[in-house]
Amino acid sequence: MNSKSLVLASLVLTAAIAGCKPNPPAEPAAEAPKADAAIAAAPEPAPAPVAPALDAKAFAGTFSGTLPCADCPGIDTRVELKADGTYAIEETYQERKDGNSKSDGTWTAEEAGQRVRLDPNSKSEDDRLYQVVSADEIRALDKEGKAIDSQANLSLKRQPAAQ
Numbered sequence: 001m002n003s004k005s006l007v008l009a010s011l012v013l014t015a016a017i018a019g020c021k022p023n024p025p026a027e028p029a030a031e032a033p034k035a036d037a038a039i040a041a042a043p044e045p046a047p048a049p050v051a052p053a054l055d056a057k058a059f060a061g062t063f064s065g066t067l068p069c070a071d072c073p074g075i076d077t078r079v080e081l082k083a084d085g086t087y088a089i090e091e092t093y094q095e096r097k098d099g100n101s102k103s104d105g106t107w108t109a110e111e112a113g114q115r116v117r118l119d120p121n122s123k124s125e126d127d128r129l130y131q132v133v134s135a136d137e138i139r140a141l142d143k144e145g146k147a148i149d150s151q152a153n154l155s156l157k158r159q160p161a162a163q
Helices: 003-020 031-041
Strands: 060-067 073-081 085-094 099-109 115-120 129-133 137-140 155-158
Touching: 060 137
Parallel strands: none
Antiparallel strands: 060 073, 060 155, 073 085, 085 099, 099 115, 115 129, 129 137, 137 155
16 A cells, blocks of 8 residues: 555544544433523512712701811811802911912712712812711812821811801
8 A cells, every 4th residue: 555545544544433432412402491491580689779869959068177288287178068069168278378268169979979079160170079978077088089098087077057
């Protein structure tokens, strides 16, 4: 036999041997629909409860306190959240001449009422974010809306309504 015949004979023999191997048993066709039926019959998980949105009119009010300052004893801060969705903020940097500033803009509740965003009318100012701790307290957050890692008091407390 020449080499071509030998190669051809080897291929035929290999194919014949491979054809003699038993095929693995096929899974019964009836089992697959049962698994699908079991999945379909499983109850879907209940949607997570959604926290009620913050009622702007009910939450509106004045919050004040002294926030930390990098180069002064503190910043006396007063934020008035108005029921119409606008705000006014007054800040006084302690022990500084001309340390008073005022700003205004709009405020919105975010994260299902867990956070308040102050959006200033002056676009040269950054938005400010506060965590809603309770109906009577908001706490300053960083620019990304994350808690500030500090031992300093970052809270502003609700002030009684003016009579």
